[in-house]
Amino acid sequence: MTTNTDSKVDNESQTAFSLQVDDKGIGWITIDVPGETQNTVKAEFVDEFDRIFKQVESDNAIKALIIISGKKDGFVAGADISMLQNLTSKEQVEELAKVGHKVFNQLESLSLPVVAAINGACLGAGLELSLSCSYRICTSASSTKLGLPEVQLGLLPGGGGTQRLPRLVGIANSLDLMLTGKQLNGKRAKKLGLVNEVVANSNLMKAAAKAALDLVNKKKIVVSRLKPEVSLGGLLSAKELQKLALETTSFGRKIIFDKALETVNKKTRGNYPSPAKIIKCVQVGMEEGYEAGLETEAKLFGELVMSEEASQLMNIFFASTDLKKDTFVSDGIKSQPIDRVGVLGGGLMGAGIAFVTADKAGKKVRIKDQNEKGVNHALKYCWEIYRNKIKRKHMTVNDAGQRFAAITGTTSYQGFKRCELVIEAVFESLELKQQMLKDIESVSEGNAIFASNTSSIPITQIAEAAKDPSKVIGLHYFSPVDKMPLLEIVITDKTSEEVIATCVEFGKAQGKTVIVVKDGTGFYTSRILAPFVNEAGHMLAEGVAIDRLDKALKDAGFPVGPITLLDEVGIDVGTKIAPILAESFGDRMLPPKLFSKLEQDNRKGKKNKRGFYKYAGSAKKKGPREVDQSIYTLLGVSPNNNMSGDAIAERCLLQMINEAVLCLQEGILNSPRDGDIGAIFGLGFPPFLGGPFRYVDSQGAASIVKRMNELEKQFGERFKPAQRLVDMAASNKTFY
Secondary structure (H helix, E strand, O other), X not given: OOEEEEEEOOOOOOEEEEEEEOOOOEEEEEEOOOOOOOOOEOOOHHHHHHHHHHHHHHOOOOOEEEEEEOOOOEEEOOEOHHHHHOOOOHHHXXXXXXXXXXXXXXXXXXXXXXXXXXXXXXXXXXXXXXXXXXXXXXXXXXXXXXEOHHHHHOOOOOOOHHHHXXXXXXXXXXXXXXXXXXXXXXXXXXXXXXXXXXXXXXXXXXXXXXXXXXXXXXXXXXXXXXXXXXXXXXXXXXXXXXXXXXXXXXXXXXXXXXXXXXXXXXXHOOOOOHHHHHHHHHHHHHHHOHHHHHHHHHHHHHHHHOOHHHHHHHHHHHHHHHHHXXXXXXXXXOOOOOOEEEEEOOOHHHHHHHHHHHHOOOOXXXXXXXXHHHHHHHHHHHHHHHHHHHHOOOOOHHHHHHHHOOEEEEOOOOOOOOOOEEEEOOOOOHHHHHHHHHHHHHHOOOOOEEEEOOOOOOHHHHHOOXXXXXXXXXXXXXXOOOOOOXXXXXXXXXXXXXXXXXHHHHHHHOOOEEEEEEOOOOOOHHHHHHXXXXXXXXXXXXXXXXXXXXXXXXHOOOOOOHHHHHHHHOHHHHHHHHHHHHHHXXXXXXXXXXXXXHHHOOOOEHHHOEOOEOOOOOOOOOOOOOEOOHHHHHHXXXXXXXXXXXXXXXXXXXXXXXXXXXXXXXXXXXXXXXXXXXXXXXXXXXXXXXXXXXXXXHHOHHHHHHHHHHHHHHHOHHHOOOHHXXXXXXXXXXXX
16 A cells, blocks of 8 residues: 555544555545444535545546445445434535535546445445445445435435436336335345446455456546436336336426325325425436436425424434343343244244244244144245245345244144243233243243233233243234334343343344333233224214224324224234223223124124125225225214314324323333334334324423313313323423
């Protein structure tokens, strides 16, 4: 190396950027933010970029540049979100975006070829940085992911991404990436044209050097000057030719933008402003030019960063990041190793738990069911997930086969003696779960942790049958287990800290966001869900139509309506949980009495195709399901109550929020943070509202209490506000 220039990240000697020039004339720019596990773009880097540019321009020995990360498994993971949270006006944000545009334009305008050598996460501002380079090469490592996920924070790409990406990969492809926030591996990125080359990690530096030298004295590719037809080049299929015809004419582009806007409005129901603004940025850039597109991007980026929706989504980001570091135990408590896991029950929950344990956590799993049919069902369920991964080319047949081989089944306890952790996912019966516990204690000679996946029965009651209650814990998963991100760990007064630490680490290894709650009937999530669904039942009894109820809650931001949810989970499951909750919390937890007629009519929901909605013969039918009109006759209800959607949503929301506050008041929850994450990740509470506790803060406790007092006068004690809310209203306090 002939030159070494460091750029400081702060006033100390540590540096985030370094430039080294090798004897072949390649300038290697290494990004390595000190003291952090991953690189993120910060505002103070602008001056450092400028110094690097000046150094490059003044050194005639440099023929080409390569930008590479000093982190082992990451390129640049995006912008520093806390930097955005510290800004106080949309004008400040807009100016920050314009500064970013200037830096990336400078990089793109260098006369030298610039190669981005990518290994690990290349997301958000990291991808925008690479789009400013003339060549992108990435590794085939599983940790390598490329994307613009800003939409997940209620934002849009603010570093020129809305302008460069469509010019590189086409309008339709870029909208798909930006509106979903999806992340691509190297192979898929190459197929899309996002990167030029994919190599093994061990070959990255060598391949980057070769590419850089090959590009010297050749015409430089400048992404911002590309046209859609260039990005779609090569041999085009009929489908690609059709896309080309749309993207290269103003009329065709309008069709794409109109269709995209229609799709996002249908999906977001107007609750998230960022998708529509992303479409607007791309549209302006394609119709009015690159510079106009950047102006629009900066302006709309400023508006979004200052929006309430983005604020709440960024709060969720920080809360979930914080949870990843939380062990939930005292300092010095260490977890015990888990190599083998037993799962009792081969139903959907048991099979899902087995899958994530083998696939994500990499453990050996033994499934036990009472008969071979149950075991085979669980194994088939797991293989179907792998088969879909293979079909979508997310995994090779060989890799899938190796992971699937870690899952075995039995109708006896053979192989359970060596399991350090056993998770039961059997029928909601206290007697059955206690028998499972006794069996495992006997088979494992008291060495295994016993975890219950019950959704309502107190773990303390299950542990009453244990010889060693310190090893009994609740691991409450959500269906479908392979997709739902939350794991609610339930601890009793006797659960040991070592067991808690072990299960927290195990849950994180499964890829779950973990919260730990104290034991109690319904724990946290089931307890706050029950009054939410019950209130929908009360409104149905008042004559509000089933589909009107569901639509109101979907419009409010929930992924499914409460009545649809009851059909999905099983009406029979709901009728079994309701008395358990009512026994502990009184009549406020009971659904309307007329719901007993559902059980008498053998209505279990989707599982037996007899529920609130029709199921027979409509499996492939598009659009919403039809309500089974006979349900109104059965319940003796006339669906003629035209209550507004806002009023419907408010009643359900307030029930869930009030119960969440009661859980915090009673010590079931450790913090508002855990309550918000649990409601969002486990139950689909609208993320843009921030969770039950953030919602109270945004509305003001006094406003919530006032409305609940009005509803209590109208509908009775189930709307009585929690004392914690009343006290906060009186003192004008907030949860955060």
